[in-house]
Amino acid sequence: MPNVMLKFVSLDQQQPEKRPAEIRKADFLETYRRFSDEQAKTQASRCSQCGVPFCSTKCPLSNYIPDWLKLTTENRLDEAYALSSETNSFPEICGRICPQDRLCEGSCVIEPGFKSVTIGAVEAYITDHAFQNGLIKPVVPSQEQAQSVGIVGAGPCGMAAAVVLRQKGYKVHIYDRYDRAGGLLTYGIPTFKLEKEVVARRQKWLEESGVTFHFNVNIADKTGEGTLSFADLRAKHDAVFIATGVYQKKEVKLLGSQLNGVVQALDYLMVSQQTDKTLSSDMDAKGKDVIVVGGGDTAMDCLRTAIRQGAKSVKCLYRRDKANMPGSMREVKNAEEEGVEFIWQAAPEAFIGSERVESIRALRTELGLPDAGGRQTVRIIEDSHFTLPADMVIKALGFDPEPLPELWNDANLEASKYGTVNVDKQKFMTSIEGVFAGGDIVRGASLVVWAVRDGQDAALQIAKWLKEQ
Template identity: 60%
Template sequence: MAERMLQFVRLSQAQPEKRDVAARRSDFGEIYRYEQFDTASAPQQASRCSQCGVPFCSVHCPLNNNIPDWLKLTAEGRLEEAYEVSAATNTFPEICGRICPQDRLCEGNCVIEKGFESVTIGAVERFITDTAWERGWVKPPRPRAELAQSVGIIGAGPAGLAAAERLRLRGYQVHVYDRYDRVGGLMIYGIPNFKLDKAVVLRRWQQFEQGGIQFHLNCAVGQDISLATLRERHDAVFIATGVYKARDIDCPGSELSGIVPALAYLTASNRSNLDDPVPEFASGALDAKGKRVVVVGGGDTAMDCVRTAVRQGATAVTCLYRRDKANMPGSMREVKNAEEEGVDFAWLAAPDAFLGEGAVTGLRATRMHLGLPDATGRQQVAPIPGSAFTIPCDLAIKALGFDPEDLPRAFEEPGLPVTRWGTLKVHHRTMMTELPGVFAGGDIVRGASLVVWAIRDGRDAADQIDAYVRAKAGGKLAVAAE
């Protein structure tokens, strides 16, 4: 190990190179030149790992990935074994390697970060799994024995898919129900191509179907099928719908045309890039081409919106956020990418009113200053009197986060308990709701969060569902008849 690892003292950190700014502003291709992070550079970067006794990268990873282990295997050129170790704890390592905020999680807590810069964990993770796909090491989730018991999963996003794969490997008949026409949830319709190429998600859909997971798309629970029917049909049900209800601000002028929620804007762009007919995009209502754009918000969704607007040909793009750069909730890498691509940031500014007659023509905002921390530890913000200013805009996008929909009403199941925030209430050890056999996880339980946390919840829920079904069957499950 001493010869191959601990190379951080002589090798500098090297992230995958980015494409030229002018080139990446003109299309929706992934911005990193992943092909340059190859079988030579990836093992070199992996060899920088210090193999520390208490790996903070694993501790701060929601999936507790065995990161030092697969870094060591990569450094030794044992890529298939590295893939097996990575896939043992992560259902979608190639997706996490692309979109996880590594600067806040694994890489941000790397032991060698102080003084030597962290190991490029995300890039190596992506490289390992992309190599596994190229060489045919990624196999459909086929069980050794088929069980008679079935599980219904509501939602084909990361939590639902992670649970589906884990349950399928144990032999369950898995049925996934989703109201949209493709598998992937926000990974398909919310995250732009320049961060996550849709082919990366769609190949997982194909792989899961080959493994026997059955998908029922364009199927909205509560409309096309009831939760009660699913409970009768399956031995257990897992709710992983995510959160899609856009948060709003009560500003004068909000009724003007040209003011849209972030998800509607991103979905229209992603559908257009998938060659779907999108009337609102074709009409220009959800297309930023030739427009002055203002995005209100400071999270990763806001960064997705501003960078999408740049690629659509907006004449000016401004991000308005009421705190400063250091207090933004989104990834600093995404902020840096947006700055490189020409996005202007109006820090410490909050919206007062949308201006215009019939259609929005501007946003009036007030300068803010940071005060003392509140009960959550974040600094409070307060307006600076007499500091109002106006940003001209033809398209205003609200990227203020997401809240859960009213699932008890949507599912026509008043017995489905919710918290005071509207998320589903579960017993956190079992992940089961008050309805026997109905489990929940992902954003619909924890609130809007990261894809990696949804994967964690899906995998944990699968374990709890398996334990519940086995206990209900007296410890022995029936094998399906051939």
């Protein structure tokens, strides 16, 4: 049989077709179209099948990337999906929103001479094809267990844990404060990056697999309408898994922070996606000069959302340079194409206005030696003030954990000084026997792919602990 791989020497890299900026910025549909069967097969064939696949080692899930690329090229798509889903509960989601340029594709050994294999798009294609052709069946455990697990949070970490626990036969109940599954996949990430139907079909699949969702339920320090106490939750189940994520917005205490028109990124993104509701003046960017403060993927989401709402101008204020941005370079490029102006090495000093914000006063910065995370440190340049007009300011500075021990009235649940829940790093067990935790509430705000990894790994430890009881 002829070798169908190693075509990188004769075939150029091809990304999925990107909808033109002038068209896509007028709607909220996904930026990239999906690969056709032939495109996926052709691009997968560019894989070099190297002896040490750095794409896999760089992937938080250690996906068998070269293997399912080869299966895709050979049109063995049922096997490709089986292998892809063996390490990743939601490959179609990670394929869409993972920063592949910083992970698998950024580690491809044929880069830079031949440009990397288009891994993310093929990953999404494999699962989309499997759904469309009825290859994805509900989970049917070989043996049902009597024990049940209560999961707090229907985001990627909680859902990933549910997949593994159902495969092992445990009864799974997921509790979430919102009315749909997905967490920030549904309420934080805009549809131009991830259409909500992609998340909704996974919710349906989990329900068909026997997972019970309890929506509009908030875990609190007491039981009441729409709430469930942490103590009662523990009493209902043999084990509990905390996968709440981090929703507490980081604040910057600057003059004018209380002005109308100065809003938090998550509030803005959540409201802007509720298309059945009329936006309030503070949350509508139409006709306004908008400035987003921050440089991560959430900032990119806000910038591109403001463009689609019809903002007069959209600027990003970031205290470091482009090379030190934490967000995906692909998203930065998309934002630039859509008309966003980036103002590098600038930090806000004050928000100016009487009742409503009218401008931002900022200072120039210079960069020093790299910090512990590898990014260059920032120093404010004295007397470098400048002012930018702004009718709306969106603060996209990241997220912190909510104080769960306080909110849930359980001092036995130990947290770090940063508010993250303390766990045994191997067992995912918290300071309370039978209560486990993973994802952002343990590691701090991070990537979706790490949340999936933690959910899967924690589920294995939960199952092991339950067997010993």
